[in-house]
Amino acid sequence: MIRTCKIFFGCLIVLLLLWQIPSIYNFFAVKPTDTPFTLYSSVVGKFAVLQHGEDKKMTYKDHTGGEYTEDQFDSILPTFYYRQLITDGRFPDSICGRAVTPRDVQISNFNMRISPLDLNAPKIGVQQLLESMSGRVDLTLPDDVFRITDSGIEFVKMATNEIDDRKSDRFTEMMLSKGFVFPAYRMSGNPTDRKEYDEGYVMLDANRKLFHIKQTVGRAYVRAIELPKDLVVEHLFITEFPSRKWLCFMTDVEGNFWVVERDSYAIKRTEIPQFNPEAESMLIIGNMFDWTVRVNRANEQCYYAINADDYTLIDSLTYSTPNKTMPGLKFTTTKDKFVKPRFVN
Amino acid sequence: MENVIECRNLTHYYGKRLIYEDLSFDVPRGRILGLLGKNGTGKTTTINILSGFLQPRSGECLILGEKIGEMNPLTRRKISLLIEGHVQYQFMTIEQIERFYASFYPSWNKAAYYELMSRLQVAPHQRINRMSCGQRSQVALGLILAQNAEVLVLDDFSLGLDPGYRRLFVDYMREYAKAENKTVFLTSHIIQDMERLIDDCIIMDYGKILVQQPISELLGKFRRYSAQVKEGFELKNTEGIYNPSVIRTSLELFSMKPEEEVKAQLACEGISDLTVERVGLEDAFIGLTGKY
Amino acid sequence: MMIKAIFYKEWIKTRWYWLLALLLSIGFAGYAMLRVARVYSMKGAEHLWIVMIQRDAIFVDLLQFVPLFVGLALALVQFVPEMHHKSFKLTLHLPIRATRAVTAMLSFGSVLLIATFALSLALMWGYLQSVLAPELWQHIILSTLPWYLAGLAAYLLTAWISLEPTWKHRVINGVIALLLLRIYFMSPAPESYNSFLPLLAVVTLSYSLLSMLSLTRFRDGRQD
Numbered sequence: 001m002i003r004t005c006k007i008f009f010g011c012l013i014v015l016l017l018l019w020q021i022p023s024i025y026n027f028f029a030v031k032p033t034d035t036p037f038t039l040y041s042s043v044v045g046k047f048a049v050l051q052h053g054e055d056k057k058m059t060y061k062d063h064t065g066g067e068y069t070e071d072q073f074d075s076i077l078p079t080f081y082y083r084q085l086i087t088d089g090r091f092p093d094s095i096c097g098r099a100v101t102p103r104d105v106q107i108s109n110f111n112m113r114i115s116p117l118d119l120n121a122p123k124i125g126v127q128q129l130l131e132s133m134s135g136r137v138d139l140t141l142p143d144d145v146f147r148i149t150d151s152g153i154e155f156v157k158m159a160t161n162e163i164d165d166r167k168s169d170r171f172t173e174m175m176l177s178k179g180f181v182f183p184a185y186r187m188s189g190n191p192t193d194r195k196e197y198d199e200g201y202v203m204l205d206a207n208r209k210l211f212h213i214k215q216t217v218g219r220a221y222v223r224a225i226e227l228p229k230d231l232v233v234e235h236l237f238i239t240e241f242p243s244r245k246w247l248c249f250m251t252d253v254e255g256n257f258w259v260v261e262r263d264s265y266a267i268k269r270t271e272i273p274q275f276n277p278e279a280e281s282m283l284i285i286g287n288m289f290d291w292t293v294r295v296n297r298a299n300e301q302c303y304y305a306i307n308a309d310d311y312t313l314i315d316s317l318t319y320s321t322p323n324k325t326m327p328g329l330k331f332t333t334t335k336d337k338f339v340k341p342r343f344v345n
Numbered sequence: 346m347e348n349v350i351e352c353r354n355l356t357h358y359y360g361k362r363l364i365y366e367d368l369s370f371d372v373p374r375g376r377i378l379g380l381l382g383k384n385g386t387g388k389t390t391t392i393n394i395l396s397g398f399l400q401p402r403s404g405e406c407l408i409l410g411e412k413i414g415e416m417n418p419l420t421r422r423k424i425s426l427l428i429e430g431h432v433q434y435q436f437m438t439i440e441q442i443e444r445f446y447a448s449f450y451p452s453w454n455k456a457a458y459y460e461l462m463s464r465l466q467v468a469p470h471q472r473i474n475r476m477s478c479g480q481r482s483q484v485a486l487g488l489i490l491a492q493n494a495e496v497l498v499l500d501d502f503s504l505g506l507d508p509g510y511r512r513l514f515v516d517y518m519r520e521y522a523k524a525e526n527k528t529v530f531l532t533s534h535i536i537q538d539m540e541r542l543i544d545d546c547i548i549m550d551y552g553k554i555l556v557q558q559p560i561s562e563l564l565g566k567f568r569r570y571s572a573q574v575k576e577g578f579e580l581k582n583t584e585g586i587y588n589p590s591v592i593r594t595s596l597e598l599f600s601m602k603p604e605e606e607v608k609a610q611l612a613c614e615g616i617s618d619l620t621v622e623r624v625g626l627e628d629a630f631i632g633l634t635g636k637y
Numbered sequence: 638m639m640i641k642a643i644f645y646k647e648w649i650k651t652r653w654y655w656l657l658a659l660l661l662s663i664g665f666a667g668y669a670m671l672r673v674a675r676v677y678s679m680k681g682a683e684h685l686w687i688v689m690i691q692r693d694a695i696f697v698d699l700l701q702f703v704p705l706f707v708g709l710a711l712a713l714v715q716f717v718p719e720m721h722h723k724s725f726k727l728t729l730h731l732p733i734r735a736t737r738a739v740t741a742m743l744s745f746g747s748v749l750l751i752a753t754f755a756l757s758l759a760l761m762w763g764y765l766q767s768v769l770a771p772e773l774w775q776h777i778i779l780s781t782l783p784w785y786l787a788g789l790a791a792y793l794l795t796a797w798i799s800l801e802p803t804w805k806h807r808v809i810n811g812v813i814a815l816l817l818l819r820i821y822f823m824s825p826a827p828e829s830y831n832s833f834l835p836l837l838a839v840v841t842l843s844y845s846l847l848s849m850l851s852l853t854r855f856r857d858g859r860q861d
Binding site: 008122128145 | 736745767817822828
Binding site: 393396398399400419420421422424426428430432433434435436437441444445446448449450508625 | 722733804
């Protein structure tokens with residue numbers, strides 16, 4: 001008995017040390033690596049790099065070493081600094097040989113963040129499906145929520161906490177008739193009234209077939225989207241950008257990055273190299289010409305320039321961000337929102 | 346005679362400080378043994394070892410033939426323990442504490458407890474922490490009587506008691522132990538009243554036992570001698586003499602040797618007009634251990 | 638019979654505090670429910686549900702440290718009187734194995750604590766299930782479970798510290814206990830403990846083993 005207690009106490013102390021010593025060391029000794037702000041410029045065909053110099057002054061360069069003034073820097077990133085250019089009266093009539101207006105730039109710009117923190121997080125099993133064709137300018141939140149069960153979709157009236165059987169049956173029947181197999185493997189939507197339009201949800205059904213589901217005038221809109229042969233989709237990211245060009249982005253089991261175009265439901269593969277959204281975070285700053293894609297990997301930060309029209313890889317740049325933290329026992333990580341003990345490097 | 350308590354070669358240190366080395370003693374059945382000593386001579390240490398709350402560096406103690414550390418818990422039914430200061434569960438009332446202990450002892454004597462409690466000027470619902478030390482001592486005593494154990498281990502029962510309660514406790518305990526043939530091991534730092542209670546005594550000095558014998562034997566032999574001497578006198582031969590002291594011109598010393606031998610021994614040093622007195626236990630204790 | 642007597646002793650020590658703890662736990666849980674009910678009546682069910690779904694609100698954040706304090710205080714109420722004038726010696730002198738006596742004491746306190754927590758949870762469940770979908774009330778209840786486990790851990794760890802005979806080790810044990818208790822408050826995100834809860838519950842219960850170490854040290858006569 002006492003032996004058991006002593007062994008237990010010993011194990012407890014060892015685990016506490018494995019937890020505390022690395023965390024104290026990492027807190028005091030490890031400084032995060034700074035990487036400069038980087039964006040691809042289609043104007044000069046190079047990555048533009050904005051960096052704090054040693055004397056705290058900003059330096060404006062490109063990744064081949066060319067230097068710029070602040071004004072020049074605005075001009076080589078016209079879609080990013082378009083508001084500055086308008087204010088200065090320097091906004092051009094055309095960029096890269098294409099006639100543009102500030103409005104075109106504004107509509108085609110987008111930012112997208114994909115973080116493992118959002119994927120690896122506890123989720124509430126109910127969501128809201130907005131009305132996407134209310135006839136009003138502003139979106140409104142519905143008075144019900146839905147859940148996907150093993151046998152269908154269930155809408156629950158919030159005011160009464162009761163299931164709306166008629167609506168549930170209508171939607172379930174529509175989904176089944178389009179070949180949806182319950183339950184859903186993944187779904188992605190953005191149920192908020194603070195957006196310009198609503199595309200409902202993209203879902204992978206139990207067989208990982210892709211569907212687009214929304215509510216139009218109270219009715220179920222369900223569209224099965226044909227996937228290329230051998231494409232096994234893993235994660236979905238609904239876009240709902242002002243340009244309305246895409247329905248969603250996707251990653252497959254092999255780490256490829258795909259887009260689904262909105263009007264045609266055409267599925268296209270991008271040349272963004274291997275990306276695992278469960279472990280790596282991604283930031284895309286897109287405009288009508290190119291996307292700057294930043295991927296934070298284990299020991300490096302990678303920048304990819306992607307052609308906005310055909311999704312080909314134009315250029316890439318890698319900053320080394322060596323991980324100098326001491327491995328140890330941790331309960332939380334920056335990659336998920338779960339608390340559980342694990343050994344982390 | 347059967348020994349109820351046996352301690353063999355006890356040695357204990359606190360840190361590096363030696364409390365005692367190779368302490369051995371026995372308590373035969375039916376005897377009341379008092380362990381007397383000044384503060385810090387290891388009385389509480391011995392009690393703690395006997396009651397299982399201290400692991401001695403070496404040596405062992407047996408009560409009722411069982412080693413303390415490996416004692417069957419049920420054997421403790423036959424051992425009563427009184428903690429220093431008559432500590433009992435402070436949060437209980439007279440009634441609650443009786444009900445609590447009754448479950449543990451098959452031969453519980455509820456009547457004996459309440460007989461004693463009826464003499465206390467406290468209500469049955471009064472909590473023990475609201476009682477005086479004297480009243481608490483009566484509760485503790487009542488519990489000991491009710492438990493009806495074979496062996497009683499009492500740690501400094503005199504602590505905090507005024508003379509009345511001390512006398513009450515002593516008389517009750519003596520009466521009870523003798524009538525029921527109980528074996529008692531106790532310590533005390535107050536020697537008054539002890540004569541009335543104990544059969545045998547162990548008197549301890551720092552690190553050793555000075556005397557271990559029946560009280561009657563000790564008091565039968567122990568004498569105080571006093572005489573007038575010149576100022577600056579110093580006794581040369583101190584064999585068999587305890588704590589000789591000279592205050593100005595008065596010499597005082599103690600001995601257990603026959604009077605004739607002491608007189609002869611002192612005569613050699615030029616002392617003749619000796620006053621010889623029998624002493625009580627308290628004086629004998631001081632004579633043996635010194636005033637300092 | 639003897640175990641029952643030990644329960645009786647523990648009950649005498651803790652009964653008034655238990656009443657207080659019960660009032661406190663139920664009071665806080667009830668107050669949290671009242672706040673939910675006020676949102677419900679003033680802004681409607683829709684607001685309540687949407688705030689939960691979109692903003693991860695669980696409305697019971699103020700309960701976070703209540704079980705911790707309730708558990709810690711229970712251990713103090715139960716074990717400080719034992720250490721007062723070393724009355725614990727009386728308990729250890731009882732004709733019952735010391736480990737059994739301590740196990741009985743810890744079991745008593747744990748059951749009392751779990752009953753208190755279960756009543757608060759039942760109260761919350763009773764109200765929440767009437768106004769929220771199962772996903773939502775489960776979300777709230779599951780988010781509070783690590784806090785209740787922390788209460789149990791605080792109880793068992795405080796018992797361990799209280800029974801320890803020397804101040805030096807009490808301080809060391811206190812530091813260890815603080816670190817162990819931090820584990821229950823590593824993330825404010827609702828339901829983030831779900832997969833860890835079963836293991837955490839087992840580890841929490843095994844903190845009762847630590848009291849046996851204090852018991853051994855007490856019996857060996859360790860002192861400052």
